[in-house]
Amino acid sequence: MGTRLLSKGKEPTPSSHFPRVSNADPAVRKSPICVLRETPTNRYSVNVLVGLIQQAGLPWVVARSGAEVVRLASGAGRAFALYSFMTPDLPTVRAEVAALRPRLPGVRWLAGGAHPTADPEGTLAMGFDHVVVGEAERVLGPFLRDGDGPSVLRDPDGGPPDLDPYPARVAGRPGPVEITRGCRGGCRFCSVGRRRVRHRGLPTVVAAARAMVTEGRRVIRFVTPDALAYGGGLKAVADLLAALRTAGAEPVLGAFPSEVRPERVTPEAVALLRTHCHNRTLVIGGQSGSDRVLRFLGRGHTVDDVVQAAARARRGGLRPHVDLIFGIPGETSEEQAATVELARLLQREHGAKIHAHYFHPLPGTPLWGADPTPLDPKTRAFLERAERAGTLDGDWRAQIALAQDLREWASRGWIRAKSTSRPDVPTS
Ligand code: SF4
Known part of the structure; x- marks a missing residue:
């Protein structure tokens, strides 16, 4: 997954209001x-x-x-x-x-x-x-x-070894079905990484989807940190999507709250999503236009992987929506400019929309306590212009304020988690 974990995490508001439900009889x-x-x-x-x-x-x-x-x-x-x-x-x-x-x-x-x-x-x-x-x-x-x-x-083991014994949905309460939990990645801005990966079984997911379809909800979203990794690979994703279609569902995969890592975006993967899924966008975790910054973040992919993923998505009929983070600790002005250049290229050549974030260190992540790099005035001007043009969205403005708030909350003792990252942040 990518920076949506960094963001405030606002969830899409369902079109219908939740009924007041309880079992408090x-x-x-x-x-x-x-x-x-x-x-x-x-x-x-x-x-x-x-x-x-x-x-x-x-x-x-x-x-x-x-x-x-x-x-x-x-x-x-x-x-x-x-x-x-x-x-x-x-x-x-x-x-x-x-x-x-x-x-x-x-x-x-x-x-x-x-x-x-x-x-x-x-x-x-x-x-x-x-x-x-x-x-x-x-x-x-x-x-x-x-x-x-x-x-x-x-939980002394960190969690159950198998998600299937636990409810995948609750009757009468709309929401996505979690199909995968945990991630082997170790991105420094993320609290999900380096956790055991568990996939909910196909029969359990399909049974949940069938029940949701019966409730009148055909468009079904999924929670996963790495949508194209479900079940261990593309064959399992294909089986899942086909079974969901047979159950009458219109799956949304590769769009919030699931997204894809760029190196997994092959032409075959795009064709699969385009054939079976309701979404016509593909959310790709890109994060930076600098290979050095990507290595520092522990992303495990290159800038070229991001460009290739966007190109393949576009060619396959999905609009790329690429997460980029500005203000990563230790980012030089050249590296920040490279991320702006990447955004421009993705917009111009591949019709991408950019989902822009400003780095804010969250407790529980390896970069908690690290200082964001200020936005260069030219970067800010680019973000504002692209936003006005409708080719960029994201909570980057609110995240600038949040980065300051986090520091203040820590200094007031509201947050007591220890920071471990400061010595690791390189300056170039
Ligand atoms: S790939 Fe990185 S950002 Fe995504 S869930 Fe895993 S550790 Fe987090």
Whole structure:
């Protein structure tokens, strides 16, 4: 996967509003109720949590505001308030927990997700009683059923060896199906790398898709860090896409929340996606126009791989949408200019749209604590012009502010994760 992991992670808003669903009926209310705080940026994570809570046979309800947390948890007897969040949401969650916790003295506060995993100590200091570090499948249900446990909950093996025993979807809650978890890559801006790769089995994915089609959702998206690596290679991707089509689904693969690594974009792969998939764009992780910077990032591909991938996508009938990061630590002005040149070439020669990011070091990544390189005025002018022309999008402006915020949050002690990367950042 690429820089969408870096970004604020806003999820596409489903066209239909979620129905208020819960299983908090009196028959199962002897157990503590789980109040899941849902926000526009954590719906997919809430889906996963709901699946696990349902599987554990526990009552749950979704709260879409702090006021709803209070209303639902205070009338519930024993309750857990569950928050899953990413680092950009830290101030909002922090303020909400500080305001609500005194009003809900009997409630136990539980956090999980990308930020709490990266900074359990800082998360506990915010007022949470417990933090799930890493994958929740084998720790969440037993903890909630017992009603108590250590402050840091962690699967000793890092997560289950097999995803199939755990729900791939939740009835009535739209969202993508996770087909692959973990990545062997080690990109320094990413917290997903160097984790065991597990693929959900084809029958499980197809069964989930069939159920979604029955609910009236034919267009189905997938979560994977490396879309063309599903099942170990293109044959498995082909089998999956064909089976999804037979099940009546219109799969979206190689577009958010899945994307592709450039070196996997062969003419055969593009033809496969073009034949079976609903999407007419292909999201390619490009990241930099400098081979030295790509090596520093640990990407494992070259600039030429990015150009070839965009060319093949275009020739095969998919519009390339290429992630590029500006302001990588240690990037020289020449290297930043090379990324601008790459963007121009991709736009001009291959009809690409650029998804622009400004580097912001996130806790839990090897580059946490590293300083971004400022944007050159010429780079900024290019980004603004291309944005106006409709050939570039992305949250790069917000990420410039976020990079400053991250430094401030760390200096205030809101983030306590240790930085390990500074000495590694070369200057040329
Ligand atoms: S480590 Fe894996 S998931 Fe993360 S950006 Fe690199 S290839 Fe993508």
